Amino acid sequence: MIDKHSPIPIYYQIEEYLKNRIETGEFAVNQVIPSERELSDIFKVSRMTIRQAMNNLVNEGYLYRRKGKGTFVSEPKIEQPLQGLTSFTEDMIKRGMIPLTRVLHFDKKKASLSIAKQLGVLEQEFVYEVKRIRLADGIPMAVEIAYIPVKLVPDLTASIIQTSFYKYIEDTLQLQIGDAVQALEASIVTPEDAKRLDIHAGAAVLLIHRHTKLISGETLEWVQSVYRADRYKFLINMQRS
Ligand code: 16G
Secondary structure (H helix, E strand, C coil): CCCCCCCCCHHHHHHHHHHHHHHCCCCCCCCECCCHHHHHHHHCCCHHHHHHHHHHHHHCCCEEEECCCEEEECCCCEEEECCCCCCHHHHHHHCCCCEEEEEEEEEEEECCHHHHHHHCCCCCCEEEEEEEEEEECCEEEEEEEEEEECCCCCCCCHHHHCCCHHHHHHHHCCCCEEEEEEEEEEEECCHHHHHHHCCCCCCEEEEEEEEEEECCCCEEEEEEEEEECCCEEEECCCCCC
16 A cells, blocks of 8 residues: 555655545545544554645645544535636536626726726726625635726626626627636635635635736726635646647
């Protein structure tokens, strides 16, 4: 099972062993895995070594802990290819999941200088500020704050934004979304977002900023999103030219 004479650290071998059993489904989703004590008996290593392997698997999103109950196998992460310019609603439906949106905040206000710059509008022009929680099959996945120029979408309402924004833009307003630039960085969740996303304070999250343009060249939205790093991984397809 593990090779104590190998130059590969023992915690890492145990981690790989457990990962393998999770990936093959021998440890099923939401199944409790053996305790630190049991694993240290099985592998004949210290509990410290087991703890290190388990901590890494928790941090990588393979396992989650429930206080007083034990350590369980997580659902596999959602793999999101960064290729087409898609919406949250489309992404979830494609995966056979049910998208749901909770609008936390919907406001029309004058753009600050920094928002105006992001949207390419004049300072003091009206913009919407929309904060939404995006859920898949009832599980919160992301918190998004979007800024949208009012002049492009004059009749936007909180109830429209509770469904798909992109669908409204394309189907109802018959505008064509062109392209987007997206930046992705690692961060730690704020205490406020931890509650909204139902994750631990201090958990890892992915911060995403997206500028989306209409084919006319006007900026449609500037969105700052916080995605759960334990539920999401982004795939990038690269070609050597
Ligand atoms: C995605 C986009 C967001 C866009 C939204 C529209 C990322 C990181 N962000 O969440 O910019 O506003 O889709 O979704 O992918 P909707 O059409 O379901 O409202």
